[in-house]
Structures are given as C-alpha cells and as structure tokens.
Amino acid sequence: MTDGQDVRDNTITADVALAGGGLANGLIAWRLAQVRPDLKILIVEAGQTLGGNHTWSFHETDVTPDQHDWMAPFIVHRWNNQQVSFPERQRRLETGYRSITSERFDEVLRSAPNISVITGTPVDWLSNDVIGLTDERRIEAPLVIDGRGYYPSPHLQLGWQKFLGQHVRLEKPHGLDAPVIMDADIPQEGGYRFIYLLPFTDTEVLIEDTYYADDDALDTDALRRRIATYAQNRGWQIAEVIREEDGILPITLGGDIEAYWRDYVEAPPSGLRAALFHPVTGYSLPDAVRVADLIAAQPSLRSNDIVDAMRSYAIESWHSQRFYRLLNRMLFWAAKPTERYKVLQRFYGLSPRLIERFYAGQNTLGDKIRILAGKPPVPIHRALPCLAGRHPDGISPVTERA
Numbered sequence: 001m002t003d004g005q006d007v008r009d010n011t012i013t014a015d016v017a018l019a020g021g022g023l024a025n026g027l028i029a030w031r032l033a034q035v036r037p038d039l040k041i042l043i044v045e046a047g048q049t050l051g052g053n054h055t056w057s058f059h060e061t062d063v064t065p066d067q068h069d070w071m072a073p074f075i076v077h078r079w080n081n082q083q084v085s086f087p088e089r090q091r092r093l094e095t096g097y098r099s100i101t102s103e104r105f106d107e108v109l110r111s112a113p114n115i116s117v118i119t120g121t122p123v124d125w126l127s128n129d130v131i132g133l134t135d136e137r138r139i140e141a142p143l144v145i146d147g148r149g150y151y152p153s154p155h156l157q158l159g160w161q162k163f164l165g166q167h168v169r170l171e172k173p174h175g176l177d178a179p180v181i182m183d184a185d186i187p188q189e190g191g192y193r194f195i196y197l198l199p200f201t202d203t204e205v206l207i208e209d210t211y212y213a214d215d216d217a218l219d220t221d222a223l224r225r226r227i228a229t230y231a232q233n234r235g236w237q238i239a240e241v242i243r244e245e246d247g248i249l250p251i252t253l254g255g256d257i258e259a260y261w262r263d264y265v266e267a268p269p270s271g272l273r274a275a276l277f278h279p280v281t282g283y284s285l286p287d288a289v290r291v292a293d294l295i296a297a298q299p300s301l302r303s304n305d306i307v308d309a310m311r312s313y314a315i316e317s318w319h320s321q322r323f324y325r326l327l328n329r330m331l332f333w334a335a336k337p338t339e340r341y342k343v344l345q346r347f348y349g350l351s352p353r354l355i356e357r358f359y360a361g362q363n364t365l366g367d368k369i370r371i372l373a374g375k376p377p378v379p380i381h382r383a384l385p386c387l388a389g390r391h392p393d394g395i396s397p398v399t400e401r402a
C-alpha cells in the first residue's frame, strides 16, 4: 500500500523513509506526522503488521507530561499503582504504569493521514537516501532511518533478560488491583528470576516468567510449565491462553559505544539498532519517545544531519549510564545466580522517587551513592572488582571507555 506516495518506475519517493515498523520507527513516524503534517512519511515493515507481537509498558514517570499527551492514542491500559514482592520485602508504590499493545500501535499509525505503510515486504538493503526492497522496488528519501531491531556487535558486552509471557483468561477473578513489576518470591532458577503480572481485566492477566541470565537460550516449554505452576500456586485456574509473547533483551555490562557507531554506517539507526535501551531492564520505550521528540525538533531532516544528532544522543546517553552497567556487573558477576534477587530486593527498599528515576535512567549522584551505600547484598570480595570494572574471576574484562 503506498497511498500518498509518488511512484515512478518501481521507485517511490517520500520525505522520510523508515526501515522497520517497530517501536522506535513507529514513534518517530507518529511524532513527525504531528509536528510536520507537510511531510510524506513511509514505513516499510517485513511483517504483516506494525509493531510485531508485544505488550510495551512503562512507568508513568519515564516520560514527560507533554510526551504522555502525544502518546495518548497508543495507551491501552493504565494503572495508578504497582507492586513488587521478594522473599524478605513486599512493597506497593504509587507510581502509575501504562501499556501499549502491538494491535493498537498498528491501528493508530495506519490512521495518520500522512503516514503510508508497506507491510509484508522486507528491506533488502539501504543507504542514507535509498531503501531497496526484496520485491525490487526502491524508496528514495532525503531521510532514511534504520529501525530494524537489535544489531549484534563485538563492541557491546551483554547479559540477557529473557522471558515468556502468556495473556490468560482465568476461571475466576485474580484479585490483583495493580501490576506486579517483580514477584521474585519464587524458586530462583537460571539466574535472577521473577514473574511479571499485568492485570488487564478482573479475569485476564499477562503472566510473564523472566530471567536475568548469562546466556540467551530460551526454553519456551519450560517457561510455559513454570507459568502454569505459578498460576496453580496462586490458586488461579487458567481457562484460556489468549496470546503469547517472548523476548531476549540485551543488558549491557560494558562496551565501546564510539566503536559501535563507527561500525554502523548505512543510515541513521533508531531503537535497539542504535543501542538505545535501558542498560538494566533492556526496555527501550523511554528512549524511543525521547528520540522521536529529538528528531521532530531537528531543523534539517536529512540523513547526514540526523545521524549526527542520533550519534551525539546515543553516546551521551551511554556515558551517563555508566553507573547502570556497574550495577549489572554486580548483578551478573558478583552475585551467585540464585542470590541475584538480593540486589533488587535491597534496591526496592530505597525511596520511590529514586526508583522512578532509576527506570527513567535519570538517577542523580546522590541516588547513586544511596544505591551503593551500606552493606552490599553480594559478597564484598566479589563486589569490589566489579566496581573497578574487573570480573571477580578474572574473565570478561570490561572495555568501558572513560
């Protein structure tokens, strides 16, 4: 479908061509469409719909009030509170939580008059001003953005957050009145393990079994069995599994962001492809929202100018996140897999505002001191090398650049 585009000799022209119709590019398209209604924006997506198969959630305090306003059409679920549960800590926080579904994402983007969408057609190759499709069509645009998802690189040292979630309908009401961001009061297997719960209606809930693990293998059958056991232990009888989603998200332990960007030269990247995600949670929505605003505010919408703006944003954000990579090293390297939960259990004893700033990736120096103060929840002889950027067992040296 190419409504609103100029098509000649298999060549389509647009003002902005977005390769990949996932979260980052979709939000860029939406924000540009609002701020610059004169532009012809084209999204090309390999899948049949935009946004794949996700429930994207975020904390109310991850984005500004203005950003809430422009994102409002995408929001499907809203809660005013959230809770966490650990073996030695239960806590309820008065921080709102929001969710977007892929279905709504697709629907909203397709409703914008100046956004055109081509789905079911993979991008074969791209450059700063052309996208070549596998069906031989070409798209020419002064601004091309590559949002085709995670790009593996030797310049990033990673751990993994992997999960499988089932949106289920229960026989009877579940009794939850707020999302459970982490229920880690469960057997700790395969790394830091917790269940994440989003109560959509009285009887419908997303149950997600999540692991902070050293490897990226996902045993989906084992996770389905564990979700069934978890539901049973809570006295929930599953009547129907409505849908399923899974993910393996990168968590950064160290790396060299300048080298990462030097390697990536085809066109300005966005989202995971630009290494723009929260180092500890692997979540990318807050950055995707900020980048959409950043691009929409640029005076020149040409690839060469946007790549400069994106590179500066990504490198600055990487450096400001150094502390989070240190926390990850403590989590992955200092703590035994079965004891990793203690790092988060202790963290959740801190002030609600500090926790909110943590998820937004905006902790202050004072917050960082508070997070590290006191007796560490991991053995001190293993924590100290992590602070200095060394693995306690002398492996995996970190390549952090100052």
Ligand SMILES: Cc1cc2nc3c(=O)[nH]c(=O)nc-3n(C[C@H](O)[C@H](O)[C@H](O)COP(=O)(O)OP(=O)(O)OC[C@H]3O[C@@H](n4cnc5c(N)ncnc54)[C@H](O)[C@@H]3O)c2cc1C
Binding pocket: 019, 020, 021, 022, 023, 024, 025, 044, 045, 046, 047, 050, 051, 052, 053, 054, 055, 056, 057, 058, 121, 122, 123, 124, 147, 148, 149, 150, 245, 246, 247, 248, 249, 270, 271, 272, 273, 282, 283, 284, 285, 286
């Ligand atoms: C199941 C799941 C749930 C998640 N939940 C959250 C959450 O709650 N909150 C949060 O902040 N983060 C969440 N994340 C993490 C992260 O925000 C998402 O992975 C997010 O979708 C990344 O955005 P992106 O735009 O970089 O990539 P994607 O959204 O993955 O978009 C990339 C798109 O490019 C398309 N593509 C790839 N190759 C081609 C090609 N050759 N041609 C055309 N199109 C192509 C893909 O089909 C895809 O649609 C979740 C991740 C997963 C997997």
